Amino acid sequence: MDRFGPLTPLIGVVGLLVVWQFAYWVEVVDRVLLPSPVAMFAAVWHGMTGGQLLLDFFRTVERTSLSILYAGLIGIPLGIALGSSIPVYRSVEFVVDFFRSTPASAVFPLFLAISGPGDATKIQVATFGASLVILFNVAYGVMNARKTRLQAAQVMGASRLRVLTDVMLFESLPQTFVGLRNGVSLALIIVIVAEMFIGSIDGLGHNVLDNQMLFEMPRMYAAIFVAGALGYGFNLLFLLIERRYVHWSGR
Amino acid sequence: MAEGAPANLLATGTPSPPAGAGEAHITIRGLSKAFGEAVIYDGFDLDIPRGRFVSVFGPNGCGKSTLINLVAGLLEADSGTIRFAGKRLRDTNFGYVFQNYREALFPWMRSIDNIRYPLKFRNIPRAERSERVERLVDRLGVTLDLAKYPYQLSGGQQQLVSIMRSLVIEPEVLFLDEPFSALDYEMTLFMRDQLQALFMDTRTTMVFVSHDLEEAVYLADDVMLLSRGPAEVADYVTVGIPRPRTAATISQADFVRIKAHCLDVFQKTVRGA
Numbered sequence: 001m002d003r004f005g006p007l008t009p010l011i012g013v014v015g016l017l018v019v020w021q022f023a024y025w026v027e028v029v030d031r032v033l034l035p036s037p038v039a040m041f042a043a044v045w046h047g048m049t050g051g052q053l054l055l056d057f058f059r060t061v062e063r064t065s066l067s068i069l070y071a072g073l074i075g076i077p078l079g080i081a082l083g084s085s086i087p088v089y090r091s092v093e094f095v096v097d098f099f100r101s102t103p104a105s106a107v108f109p110l111f112l113a114i115s116g117p118g119d120a121t122k123i124q125v126a127t128f129g130a131s132l133v134i135l136f137n138v139a140y141g142v143m144n145a146r147k148t149r150l151q152a153a154q155v156m157g158a159s160r161l162r163v164l165t166d167v168m169l170f171e172s173l174p175q176t177f178v179g180l181r182n183g184v185s186l187a188l189i190i191v192i193v194a195e196m197f198i199g200s201i202d203g204l205g206h207n208v209l210d211n212q213m214l215f216e217m218p219r220m221y222a223a224i225f226v227a228g229a230l231g232y233g234f235n236l237l238f239l240l241i242e243r244r245y246v247h248w249s250g251r
Numbered sequence: 252m253a254e255g256a257p258a259n260l261l262a263t264g265t266p267s268p269p270a271g272a273g274e275a276h277i278t279i280r281g282l283s284k285a286f287g288e289a290v291i292y293d294g295f296d297l298d299i300p301r302g303r304f305v306s307v308f309g310p311n312g313c314g315k316s317t318l319i320n321l322v323a324g325l326l327e328a329d330s331g332t333i334r335f336a337g338k339r340l341r342d343t344n345f346g347y348v349f350q351n352y353r354e355a356l357f358p359w360m361r362s363i364d365n366i367r368y369p370l371k372f373r374n375i376p377r378a379e380r381s382e383r384v385e386r387l388v389d390r391l392g393v394t395l396d397l398a399k400y401p402y403q404l405s406g407g408q409q410q411l412v413s414i415m416r417s418l419v420i421e422p423e424v425l426f427l428d429e430p431f432s433a434l435d436y437e438m439t440l441f442m443r444d445q446l447q448a449l450f451m452d453t454r455t456t457m458v459f460v461s462h463d464l465e466e467a468v469y470l471a472d473d474v475m476l477l478s479r480g481p482a483e484v485a486d487y488v489t490v491g492i493p494r495p496r497t498a499a500t501i502s503q504a505d506f507v508r509i510k511a512h513c514l515d516v517f518q519k520t521v522r523g524a
Contacts, residue, residue, distance in 0.1 A: 148354035151325050155347040156416075157372035166368075170359045248358035251402040 035218045043222035053219075056207040057226055060191055063119065063203065064234070067126035067187040068180070075131040075183070076176065079138025083172065084164055089139055100136055104129030104190050108198060117199030126190040130183035137182070141175025142168050174249040177242040184234045192227060204230070274336075276301035276456045277322060277424065282331035284314075284321060291317050293481035295331070302454045306467035308513065309477030309485070310521045315460045318482070319426045322458070323347050335424065343424065346417030350429040352410040356401040362412045363397040369420050387419055390452065391445070407438035411445070418449070427459045431466065440498075443470060451494055464517070468510050469496055476513060478520040486516045 004011065017037050023029070024036040047053025082089045082096075104125055111128075115121045145168045153167045195205025204227045211220035242249060275298035282295040291314040299305055307315045320326040322333055324340045325347075335343040349355035356365050363384060370380045388397070393415070395408050404412065410430055417425060427446075431439045447470060450457055461467040467474055471490050478485040492505050500506050 146354045148349055148351050149357065152347075152349060152355045152357075155323055155325065155345075156369035156420075162372075167357070170357070173359075246359075248400065248402060251358065 032215070032217060035221060039218040040221040040225060043218040044225055047219065047222050048226070053207060053223060053226060056202050056204050056223070057230065059202045060188075060195065060204040060227070060230065063122055063191045063195075064126065064184065064188045064230075067123050067191065068130055068184045068234075070123070070127040071130035071134055071183050071187065072180065074127070075134030075179065076138050078131075079135040079176075079179075080142055080164075080169070080172070082135070083139035083142025084168060086143065089143065096132060096136060100132040104186070105193060108194070112198065122191055122194035122198060122200075125194065126187040129190050130187040133183045133186055134176070134179040137179025138172055138176050141172030141179075144175070145171035173246045174242070177238060177246060177249075181235055181238045184238065185231055188227075188231050188234065274301050275299065276336055277458075278332075278334045279322070280332050282321065282333065283329045284317060284326065285329060290481045292321075292328075292331075295482060297475075297484065299456065299458060300473075301336070301456055303472040304450050304457045304459065304470055306471035306474045307458065307460045307477065308462075308464060308467040308474055308517070309482070310479050310517065311462075313477045313479040313520075314482045315462075315477060316428050318477075319347075319428055319458055319460055323426050344420055344422045345424040345426065346420060346422035348410075348414050348417050348425070348427040348430045350432055352406070352413045352430075352433070353401075355413055356409060356416075358400060358402050361398055361400055362395075362404065365401065365412055366397070366416045366419050369416060373420060383419055383421075384415075387415055391415065391449065405438075407434050407442060410434065410442065414446070414449075418453075418455075422455060424456045424458065427457065429460055429462060432462060439466070444495075444497075446470065447495060464510060464513055465501065468506065468513060469501065474509075474513055476516050476520065485520045486513070488513055488516075 020034075020037050024031065024034060028034070044053070048057065082092060107128065108121070108125055111121045111124050115124060149167050149171060150163055153163045158166060191203070192205035192208075194200070195203030196209045197205075200206040204223055207223040208220055208227070211217070211223060277297075277299040279295060279297040279299075282292050282297075283290075284292045307318060309315050317326065321328050322340075323345060333340065335345075356362075357368070360368065366384050366387070367380055370383065375383070384397075391411075393411065395404065395411070397412070401409050401412060410433075414427075414430070430446075431442050434442060443466060449455075450470075459467070459470060461470075468490055474486075474488040474490060475484055476486045476488065477483070488509060490509055492500060492503070492509075496506075
């Protein structure tokens with residue numbers, strides 16, 4: 001495998017495109033349902049250079065970013081508060097775990113009834129789902145702070161508060177980033193679903209569904225592709241931030 | 252049998268520091284500690300003299316580490332008092348070196364900041380903090396790059412940083428919990444000599460827990476041999492061999508004799524328990 005060096009990951013990509021193109025040529029499925037990759041990339045190019053797709057892309061980025069921002073602002077402080085006290089954590093663990101296990105899509109009607117079919121509802125539901133994921137991970141990270149490290153700070157004279165701010169916070173950072181990455185993918189899923197069905201006029205979810213109904217298959221594939229790239233991009237962004245600022249993670 | 256065991260061991264030596272060992276620095280009276288059913292200490296008394304290097308040695312699970320964790324306040328005793336020349340722990344300047352340096356250092360800080368960290372909790376002006384670290388580096392003749400993060404250093408270097416962190420506050424007592432047991436043999440030998448030089452230089456009271464008898468004797472002024480459940484001082488052996496001790500010391504008749512004696516006590520202790 002070393003023969004290909006840094007190009008190794010591209011083998012799968014090329015493989016997929018070749019299989020796809022081949023399937024198109026031999027008409028495994030109707031060409032209307034499965035356009036060629038060339039047609040899809042043309043639609044991506046067309047849509048992302050000043051077309052509707054670019055606008056929808058930005059709307060989805062905006063909603064997902066706001067959701068993860070709010071989710072972080074709620075989930076991180078609460079996670080620290082819960083994680084730093086075992087009795088408090090134990091007392092609310094079941095409730096948090098229950099809501100975390102509840103599919104966020106199930107609470108759409110509730111939030112619709114409260115906030116109406118606007119942008120706020122989409123962001124609220126995504127925030128709801130993502131904040132629970134973040135909260136759980138942060139609390140877990142704080143609780144599993146290495147005991148020796150806490151003791152080291154303690155014997156050096158750190159107060160309980162200083163142990164929290166100087167050690168526990170840093171100790172929980174790797175797990176916090178796990179929470180942020182899981183949270184942002186959940187937020188993106190919820191936002192896209194909301195854009196499809198909850199009175200939307202824009203966003204990638206709306207774009208996918210719209211083109212499906214118009215039977216504009218290359219455009220539909222293009223929107224799906226962009227949504228995938230967006231999810232990948234968010235994950236990569238958090239990974240890069242983590243590697244830059246949580247440089248000790250896993251070492 | 253456990254209760255009676257220490258009694259017949261008394262014949263092998265004195266179960267407390269010999270008279271004239273100097274002023275007691277750490278005074279432990281009536282110390283008791285149990286973990287559930289297991290009674291580790293029951294009315295334990297001990298004086299640790301000032302300015303001496305005391306190695307604590309004993310069978311597994313006899314409470315070697317528990318002892319220094321109780322004295323250093325990492326564990327709470329069920330009863331008993333511990334005083335440092337009459338003072339309580341919180342009024343005492345002490346350092347503690349953990350066995351697991353990897354988990355004891357803060358990987359998000361550069362080594363230099365790790366060393367500087369405990370100075371935050373003492374009223375020391377910012378400028379003097381750096382000065383202190385520099386002085387310590389000079390005194391130890393440390394050549395490693397302290398701008399590196401701990402995970403960029405070798406195990407021995409990390410433990411050295413960890414020891415420096417505990418020394419920067421210029422402690423009156425230094426506790427070391429099997430500090431070299433995670434290092435390879437070559438590094439262990441090097442670190443022993445570093446620690447010995449440091450002790451000769453500062454004469455800080457040191458309490459050193461070890462599971463390696465040779466190391467315990469090599470470094471110590473006094474070797475404290477503990478028996479098991481509940482722990483008693485089975486023997487308190489004074490090692491009068493002059494410093495600096497070197498690799499040649501290990502094959503000297505005196506050294507061999509003291510080590511053999513300690514081993515003898517140790518084996519009786521294990522069988523007794």
